[in-house]
Amino acid sequence: MNSNPSPSNSSRFEGCTLTGALSVTTEVRDALSVIHGPAGCTHHNFSLLHATHLANDRLEVPRLLSTRLTENGIIFGGEDALEETVAQALSLSPAAVFVLSTCIVETIGDDVAAICAKRRGVPVIPVPTAGFLGGVFETGVTNALSSVASLAGPADEKTLSANLIGEKNLEYGVEENAAEIVRLLSRLGIAVNLRFVRGIETRDIGRLGSAAVNILREPALRPVGEDLERRLGTPYVDSFPAGLTGTCRFLEEVGRICGIDATAAVEEERAHQGEMLSRFDDIAGSRVCFQSPHPMLRGDPGAEGICTECAEALDLAVDPEGAAIPLPYPAPVGTAGLRRMLHRWRVLIREKRRG
Known part of the structure; x- marks a missing residue:
């Protein structure tokens, strides 16, 4: 070893x-x-x-x-x-x-x-x-x-609902992230069946197989998703949504699995994202520089792309001399996660301007 x-x-x-x-x-x-x-x-x-x-x-x-x-x-x-x-x-x-x-x-x-x-x-x-x-x-x-x-068995029938699989129970934003998934699923008319595993009782595990789709917290949980699909017949989405386009793509994928036309839901979410971004017009045109949060921490492989996408949407210039913006880990979940991230950017950009 x-x-x-x-x-x-x-x-x-x-x-x-x-x-x-x-x-x-x-x-x-x-x-x-x-x-x-x-x-x-x-x-x-x-x-x-x-x-x-x-x-x-x-x-x-x-x-x-x-x-x-x-x-x-x-x-x-x-x-x-x-x-x-x-x-x-x-x-x-x-x-x-x-x-x-x-x-x-x-x-x-x-x-x-x-x-x-x-x-x-x-x-x-x-x-x-x-x-x-x-x-x-x-x-x-x-x-x-x-x-x-292993305590769950096949369900008698599937319902139009989703399971959240493998939430990061030790992260501070776990409830906010779950609320964002609930909000997004509601655009498709889908309810959350079970948070597996978050604040449940043993008897609740019996409902695991009744959802139409499993939503994994992150791609590292694919073996769990594949095991549940094999045993309980539930297909899965391999990650919580991240990024502007990633959030819309999430709605499309869930809709496809559940047999729902997601066109209207995606249009509504894009409009919601546009309204959210408009709240940060005050930092448009600023210079930023994306940095790893810590040299010893493993970064999220998609974090830089998500940050670059937001920078382009806000007309921010990526410049080595710009305000130092740490790459998020884990990546912010959905549009609400991006809003919280951009609030932190605003603070750092203002500090850079004052300095």
């Missing part, structure tokens, strides 16, 4: 697999997540999730239990500790239990899947989350989404 912490070994900077999975499983509010590993793995993630919830005015506490493996369990195996912790979890009457492995558990070879497979009357679902062999945050999200989806 290459442990050299260099930019070329990017997985070292893309977050913990366990954290990614917990950002999904802890959003099933009547379930419990059992972390099979040392207590430190649970403490770290509990602190992170709780702080993120508080920053977003969410007062709930993540429902986590730990097997609290010590040296003895690491040397002789931790399966007994896992059995005891699963029993403890079940005594709290959850609707489901998700068991997340850690790097040390995968190293010592505990058979987590076999323990979870025992009949208990309540689903106990294993979620592979050891990242020491190359898994990163996104791997945890993907694995968790697939594991939670």
Whole structure:
């Protein structure tokens, strides 16, 4: 295993697999997540999730239990500790239990899947989350989404609705982004069926297969989209909309999948975008220079194109001497996301003018 912490070994900077999975499983509010590993793995993630919830005015506490493996369990195996912790979890009457492995558990070879497979009357679902062999945050999200989806079965019939798949639960704009998707879908007469997984209960997962389309948060979730299409027969759009033309293209694609003529919806959205852009006439003709947000961060591959498109729409000149504008990561979602981005541009351009 290459442990050299260099930019070329990017997985070292893309977050913990366990954290990614917990950002999904802890959003099933009547379930419990059992972390099979040392207590430190649970403490770290509990602190992170709780702080993120508080920053977003969410007062709930993540429902986590730990097997609290010590040296003895690491040397002789931790399966007994896992059995005891699963029993403890079940005594709290959850609707489901998700068991997340850690790097040390995968190293010592505990058979987590076999323990979870025992009949208990309540689903106990294993979620592979050891990242020491190359898994990163996104791997945890993907694995968790697939594991939670195992609780869903084919629906009796499809409804004219959409599922939001794999929202970034730890980003500050998650609710604003979801609201923008709801707004755009409403132009097509489509409702949101399920936010998978965001603030739901175990029983809600049964509705997963009834939507006409799945909308993935980002292209990295295509394996999840393909799995759901294969098992539940639901086609997918591979990303939330980004950019002026990208947002209109999103409406066209959703409409095509759902058998809806999106012409009127696209015309309405273009008019809405024109009105939004007119609010920024005061920065027209300014000079800007797009920059990476941070040398150690992976940029969004489409961010520069989205920014260039907005600059052209506002008659901004891209110039190395212009106001420094950080490329957004992730890309702003829909027209509302672009509006928030342009508000930040206005502040930076005005600061440059004053300087």
